[in-house]
Amino acid sequence: MITLENVTKIYQGGEKEVKALDDVNLQIEKGEIYGVIGFSGAGKSSLIRCVNLLERPTHGTITVNNQDLLRLSPKELREAKRDIGMIFQHFNLLDSKTVFTNVAMPLLLMKKPKEEVKKRVEELLDFVGLRDKADNYPDQLSGGQKQRVGIARALATQPSVLLCDEATSALDPQTTNSILNLLKKINQEYNITILIITHEMGVIREICDKVAVLDQGEVVESGSVFEVFARPKTAVAYNFVSTVMHDEIPESVHQLIRSQGETNQIYRVVFFGEATGDPLLSQIAKHFNVEVNVLFGNITELQGIPFGNLVIQFQGETKEINRVLMYINQQEVTIKEVLEDAG
Known part of the structure; x- marks a missing residue:
């Protein structure tokens, strides 16, 4: 055309x-x-x-x-x-x-x-x-x-x-x-x-x-x-x-994380379609020895397809966090680190 x-x-x-x-x-x-x-x-x-x-x-x-x-x-x-x-x-x-x-x-x-x-x-x-x-x-x-x-x-x-x-x-x-x-x-x-x-x-x-x-x-x-x-x-x-999408993390949240004096890793997880309904964070909490803190999140719709966007913080040992990342990468989601070692 x-x-x-x-x-x-x-x-x-x-x-x-x-x-x-x-x-x-x-x-x-x-x-x-x-x-x-x-x-x-x-x-x-x-x-x-x-x-x-x-x-x-x-x-x-x-x-x-x-x-x-x-x-x-x-x-x-x-x-x-x-x-x-x-x-x-x-x-x-x-x-x-x-x-x-x-x-x-x-x-x-x-x-x-x-x-x-x-x-x-x-x-x-x-x-x-x-x-x-x-x-x-x-x-x-x-x-x-x-x-x-x-x-x-x-x-x-x-x-x-x-x-x-x-x-x-x-x-x-x-x-x-x-x-x-x-x-x-x-x-x-x-x-x-x-x-x-x-x-x-x-x-x-x-x-x-x-x-x-x-x-x-x-x-x-x-x-x-x-x-x-x-x-x-x-x-x-x-x-x-x-x-x-309004998914930027405010500086006040970054400051709070830094003040905790721990190793914290922050990731953006993007969900598509049916994956938006999967209890991913619940499964992580059950099967891995890490704490999961949701900093921001929203679910919208693009061209009729559900689209979820979460910014989450993992707290725990590096080895365990790496196991979580391997698990997430096997799911129908996209994950990308947005801030490493904020402590």
């Missing part, structure tokens, strides 16, 4: 070159909701603007719906872009036009018949819940309502692909949830492929099937949302995951 092969984007700033994208490769399948996350300056906006050629890449290939966009004639490209809708962070509405006209604009530019335009716009305003706002102007709307108008406008030409450029970053949390639910509804009812760029891992967790982590113009990690949340391979991915 969307393929980026070896995409590089270089901006010229006088005598200095800025490489916004560096050999990016992505494969987004039809019907997926795919997220790209990165900090400010990572290259996210450049990437999404390259997908519909608002920015032309310096090198590489961009294929959408089996068409190599860079090889199309200007007329063919205009046709291809009608199949790619885009939602912007700051809405990009025409303040002097009504909600109805804002949504109708892509169809008016295509010189569609008046009745066809009216029918399509009314259908879309019903879909986004703004039928009663058709005659209002953008400055009479809330931020969430403005974004719904932007979404309706992006859907006007019945695209198969929807690009979302930080579509929720200007909204409050409650409004963000309503917009994400609307995007899920669009994906499910219209089978539209959605590409979202964001700096908020909560958006990725809530809506996406897959995610790519962008850092300094490079894709440093990609996979299913579950894989990246459960087993982040890079520091930048781990930092993003931590923002929504």
Whole structure:
């Protein structure tokens, strides 16, 4: 559906070159909701603007719906872009036009018949819940309502692909949830492929099937949302995951452990699926001569799969703790030491 092969984007700033994208490769399948996350300056906006050629890449290939966009004639490209809708962070509405006209604009530019335009716009305003706002102007709307108008406008030409450029970053949390639910509804009812760029891992967790982590113009990690949340391979991915999992140990707890003057070892144990219901810690307490202290823990759900995360402290002889670790490694969990010899 969307393929980026070896995409590089270089901006010229006088005598200095800025490489916004560096050999990016992505494969987004039809019907997926795919997220790209990165900090400010990572290259996210450049990437999404390259997908519909608002920015032309310096090198590489961009294929959408089996068409190599860079090889199309200007007329063919205009046709291809009608199949790619885009939602912007700051809405990009025409303040002097009504909600109805804002949504109708892509169809008016295509010189569609008046009745066809009216029918399509009314259908879309019903879909986004703004039928009663058709005659209002953008400055009479809330931020969430403005974004719904932007979404309706992006859907006007019945695209198969929807690009979302930080579509929720200007909204409050409650409004963000309503917009994400609307995007899920669009994906499910219209089978539209959605590409979202964001700096908020909560958006990725809530809506996406897959995610790519962008850092300094490079894709440093990609996979299913579950894989990246459960087993982040890079520091930048781990930092993003931590923002929504809230699994960091406060310094006050570290100080308490150090003050005990004993050898303490701290581990993060991650549980998946059915393993979240297994009495692992109870079994350890029964069969091994160690004390187990749960410092933090939570169970959430990722893509319908239970996902548990515990930060635990073992106290006891090193030999016995090693036996515990061997036992845990035989279970359907992942364990990683986060602090050794804190005493």
